[in-house]
Amino acid sequence: MTASGLAGYLSVAADAVEGSAAELNRLDGYAGDGDLGITMSQAAEALKDVLAGSEGLSVGQLLSSCGAAIARSAPSTSGTLVATGFLRAGKALADPPVDTVEALVRAFEAALKGIEARGKAAVGDRTLVDGLDAVTDSLQLSLSSDLGTAETLELAARSAKAAAEATAEMEPKAGRASWAPERAKGHPDAGCVMLAIAMEAVAAHARSG
Amino acid sequence: MTASGLAGYLSVAADAVEGSAAELNRLDGYAGDGDLGITMSQAAEALKDVLAGSEGLSVGQLLSSCGAAIARSAPSTSGTLVATGFLRAGKALADPPVDTVEALVRAFEAALKGIEARGKAAVGDRTLVDGLDAVTDSLQLSLSSDLGTAETLELAARSAKAAAEATAEMEPKAGRASWAPERAKGHPDAGCVMLAIAMEAVAAHARSG
Amino acid sequence: MPMQKIINEPKAFVDEMLEGILLAHPESLRSPARRVLVRAGAPSEGKVGIVTGGGSGHLPLFLGYVGYGLADGVAVGDVFASPSSEQILEATRAVDGGTGVLYLYGNYGGDVMNFDLAAELASEEGIETSTVLGTDDVASAPAGPESRRRGVAGIALLYKVAGARAEEGASLEDVVAVVERAASGLRSMGVALSPCVVPAAGEPTFSLAAGEMEIGMGIHGEPGVGRGSLEPASEIAGQLVGRIVADLPFRSGDEAAVLVNGLGATPREELYVLFRSVHAALASSGVTVRWTWVGEYATSLEMAGASVSVLRLDDEILRLLDAPCESPFVVRR
Amino acid sequence: MPMQKIINEPKAFVDEMLEGILLAHPESLRSPARRVLVRAGAPSEGKVGIVTGGGSGHLPLFLGYVGYGLADGVAVGDVFASPSSEQILEATRAVDGGTGVLYLYGNYGGDVMNFDLAAELASEEGIETSTVLGTDDVASAPAGPESRRRGVAGIALLYKVAGARAEEGASLEDVVAVVERAASGLRSMGVALSPCVVPAAGEPTFSLAAGEMEIGMGIHGEPGVGRGSLEPASEIAGQLVGRIVADLPFRSGDEAAVLVNGLGATPREELYVLFRSVHAALASSGVTVRWTWVGEYATSLEMAGASVSVLRLDDEILRLLDAPCESPFVVRR
Numbered sequence A, B: 001m002t003a004s005g006l007a008g009y010l011s012v013a014a015d016a017v018e019g020s021a022a023e024l025n026r027l028d029g030y031a032g033d034g035d036l037g038i039t040m041s042q043a044a045e046a047l048k049d050v051l052a053g054s055e056g057l058s059v060g061q062l063l064s065s066c067g068a069a070i071a072r073s074a075p076s077t078s079g080t081l082v083a084t085g086f087l088r089a090g091k092a093l094a095d096p097p098v099d100t101v102e103a104l105v106r107a108f109e110a111a112l113k114g115i116e117a118r119g120k121a122a123v124g125d126r127t128l129v130d131g132l133d134a135v136t137d138s139l140q141l142s143l144s145s146d147l148g149t150a151e152t153l154e155l156a157a158r159s160a161k162a163a164a165e166a167t168a169e170m171e172p173k174a175g176r177a178s179w180a181p182e183r184a185k186g187h188p189d190a191g192c193v194m195l196a197i198a199m200e201a202v203a204a205h206a207r208s209g
Numbered sequence C, D: 001m002p003m004q005k006i007i008n009e010p011k012a013f014v015d016e017m018l019e020g021i022l023l024a025h026p027e028s029l030r031s032p033a034r035r036v037l038v039r040a041g042a043p044s045e046g047k048v049g050i051v052t053g054g055g056s057g058h059l060p061l062f063l064g065y066v067g068y069g070l071a072d073g074v075a076v077g078d079v080f081a082s083p084s085s086e087q088i089l090e091a092t093r094a095v096d097g098g099t100g101v102l103y104l105y106g107n108y109g110g111d112v113m114n115f116d117l118a119a120e121l122a123s124e125e126g127i128e129t130s131t132v133l134g135t136d137d138v139a140s141a142p143a144g145p146e147s148r149r150r151g152v153a154g155i156a157l158l159y160k161v162a163g164a165r166a167e168e169g170a171s172l173e174d175v176v177a178v179v180e181r182a183a184s185g186l187r188s189m190g191v192a193l194s195p196c197v198v199p200a201a202g203e204p205t206f207s208l209a210a211g212e213m214e215i216g217m218g219i220h221g222e223p224g225v226g227r228g229s230l231e232p233a234s235e236i237a238g239q240l241v242g243r244i245v246a247d248l249p250f251r252s253g254d255e256a257a258v259l260v261n262g263l264g265a266t267p268r269e270e271l272y273v274l275f276r277s278v279h280a281a282l283a284s285s286g287v288t289v290r291w292t293w294v295g296e297y298a299t300s301l302e303m304a305g306a307s308v309s310v311l312r313l314d315d316e317i318l319r320l321l322d323a324p325c326e327s328p329f330v331v332r333r
């Protein structure tokens, strides 16, 4: 995986998330404060600013720069967690593996661990952690099955989508939504939907070449 | 004129004004603050409270008591001016004339003078003074023509109505309406309409019995 | 249409509010008569008393300015309605310290008549009174010697000046002199972005479409000088300051106190955004801001909007503005 | 739909507000870094520093509590959004007087994460920090030792307690002890009567029909415990006080400080009508009100509604509440 290849993936993910801002606000509004789309658009903008000036950075440096920029520009719950994920992924890839799928696994494992530590939510609490956990599992499976990048991302995107859908029936136990658990019922967790949207864009990018 | 006869007239006037509260608010709203109906309803309630406990009072005392009660309960522009009118009328009839039309003339002359002094508005400024001036003129004419009470009040009511209508084309030079003279254009002065409504009720009362 | 208000019976609104205020501030205020409040320690022997009054619905106007370095007593009217001469007389009696009483209030027909009547009655009781009216709203009428202009938020600055001078032990004549000078160098103008609902009326005082504003509207919803589409804060500041500066006129080199006042529903954040532009607009006219209040000093229930007041300073007026004051609503150390 | 707001570009809202605040209060506040404010004289050598922070749109929260006898520094987030750990760290550095820093803020996910991160970074720089969270909103979650409850207006009382104790020269440990005791005896609950509009969003945070109210709503429009038809003030007071008293629980004989807080658009008059009923409801539970604030202490832009906070008193807490404090927004002598 090259830094410029990574930048391409990040860029399509950022665009997709920004393009879904209204939908993310709406989902966050059921039991939260309806600003996830706003926050994630700020994160996406910050990320794209970093990409624009990323020449010469290594994969690890690029991820860390994205994390730092997001932490500064989008410091709400999801922004801080996403920033944490990028920072941890950057550290995990300081020494970059040649194999892209292996890189993905290391990055997501590190991000998941960092986000769990910072947010103190566990799998099953109906948060971003549920989506990330599913994606990480799927990536690990692809690695052990020796799949290529495109198939790996395709499967990861599908797990992210399934994980997001599954949250609709879960009771929120962390974050704002935990203050009004009944109102969350029947609607998927906004953070997980955001992850699924980003993963789908990334998979489509891999598909298209 | 007896005190109980006077009480009957005041009572129908108060009812009529209260019944027109919405209309008076509306008219006061064009260039004023839209509260004339509220204020005058408070005045009407205060007046009816006085009437309910008015046994044994003379005509002059009854008028003065009404003035004092209105001053306490409805102390806005129109309330204070109406109260002043009652107080002056009460003083003017401290020594009550036997003839009703003469009593009316004396009462209205005194009220007009008091209201002019208190409000510092002149005839032509598009205020209550225009209506009162027209009524007083009409009463004086009726007295000099030896008309009976019912005809006198009928004519006075008509002059009040005509005077109110005439204010629609006048430029306001006193009170709130003077702050937005263009907005008053085409609408009669609310205070004059109120006087016309009261006079019409009084005339109808005289007619019916 | 139900009103979005935390009230009980609309008719009980003013009295229940006063009960709440007396419960919350017993060390500061007492009520010598119905709908009359005075400083707990009134009268102050030898100090000029200051009595104000007007309609309810404008908190902290008028009763919020009863306190140290401000006014001594207030007659509290119904919502947006004058108090009676009887109430004013009661307040006058309760604050008279033997050296006369200043009547300081806004120029509204009902208030003027009732204060004038009270002044006549007080004089019969041997209490000397003088009157200064707030007539700061440039939007309400053309300038003129016998001003027909209504008083709006600027009166807050007049309380500050009058109260501080009275606290210094000045005579009634001297207090009147400085307040009249302040009043003559004071101009205000506002903009309304939404109406309010008087509890007893139950309906909005006027209507304004989303995206519209009314420049120059009075604090009871009296029409202003024009309705237009809602402008950015910098435009609004430019228009308000432009009219204020041209009216007095303020001249390059003048120093000024500025009050940016919220009408009720406009967040404090917006008032500071507006103040930023007011400061810039005054600077571009060569006027230096030396003293500032930003907040809710004269409201119209839950009306959205703001007003700007500018007061020309001299050394004495600035000294009096800088003096401490303290009421349950307004504190400056 | 256009917003009825006095603003320029929605994106510039927070920065223009801060510019206005710094222009208006240069003797009181300075900005050591972007969107960070501290007391003009910070750091105070030897005094425990107090840093707070949170989203904008809640004035006087959070920055309005930076002043004598209150907090020392604040990290200012976007509207209704957390500040970054970087801002918090800047504030921490600027107020550290060598004896440690208290982080005192409301329990919201983003804020907690960013303050925790800042604490880690500060500790690497040798600055000791301790954290106390406002978790006063009884409507947000069941009571529990590791509280998930969000912090609302009650934090104003915690600033007062913490700031006064720090001003007395207490150690970080001692400041934390009394603030934790205060926080554990503090309960709040509110009612919303209208939504607000976040400038960058341009749309109401939720919808509420005329004649409806939402009991227990959070200060960003987070859903409450129930929606119903708008009740009279005495009913609302009864419901809020009932839940608060039962939750702690307050017992007959307890003494309390009470904060009746307006959310933005609700007139001060209504807050006093509500206070009157709150006072009566507490009295009927045997709780005596010894200390009171009524006004806007934590708002949600132009949201209509109010909250009630009740703090159980002991001698030390009452002494600290009675101590003087002074910021550009909150003054008590």
Ligand SMILES: Nc1ncnc2c1ncn2[C@@H]1O[C@H](COP(=O)(O)OP(=O)(O)O)[C@@H](O)[C@H]1O
Pocket (backbone or CB within 6 Å): A028, A032, A033, A034, A035, A036, A039, A076, A077, A078, A079, A081, A115, A119, A120, A121, A126, A127, A128, A129, A174, A175, A176, A189, A190, A191, A192, D109, D110
């Ligand atoms: N403690 C947590 N750990 C992990 N993810 C969380 C946590 N709390 C909330 N989230 C995620 O963050 C999303 C909301 O993000 P955001 O809208 O930025 O939060 P807020 O507005 O409450 O600060 C939720 O949908 C959820 O996926």
Ligand SMILES: Nc1ncnc2c1ncn2[C@@H]1O[C@H](COP(=O)(O)OP(=O)(O)O)[C@@H](O)[C@H]1O
Pocket (backbone or CB within 6 Å): B028, B032, B033, B034, B035, B036, B039, B076, B077, B078, B079, B081, B115, B119, B120, B121, B126, B127, B128, B129, B174, B175, B176, B189, B190, B191, B192, C109, C110
């Ligand atoms: N100076 C004045 N002299 C006589 N009548 C006046 C004067 N000013 C106003 N009015 C009358 O009072 C009416 C308004 O009364 P009201 O609504 O009580 O006044 P406000 O609400 O301005 O106190 C006007 O329609 C006019 O007839």
Ligand SMILES: [Mg+2]
Pocket (backbone or CB within 6 Å): A028, A032, A033, A034, A035, A036, A176
């Ligand atoms: Mg959110």
Ligand SMILES: [Mg+2]
Pocket (backbone or CB within 6 Å): B028, B032, B033, B034, B035, B036
């Ligand atoms: Mg009127």
Ligand SMILES: [Mg+2]
Pocket (backbone or CB within 6 Å): B033, B035, B076, C080, C081
């Ligand atoms: Mg009126």
Ligand SMILES: [Mg+2]
Pocket (backbone or CB within 6 Å): A033, A035, A076, A077, D080, D081
């Ligand atoms: Mg948020």
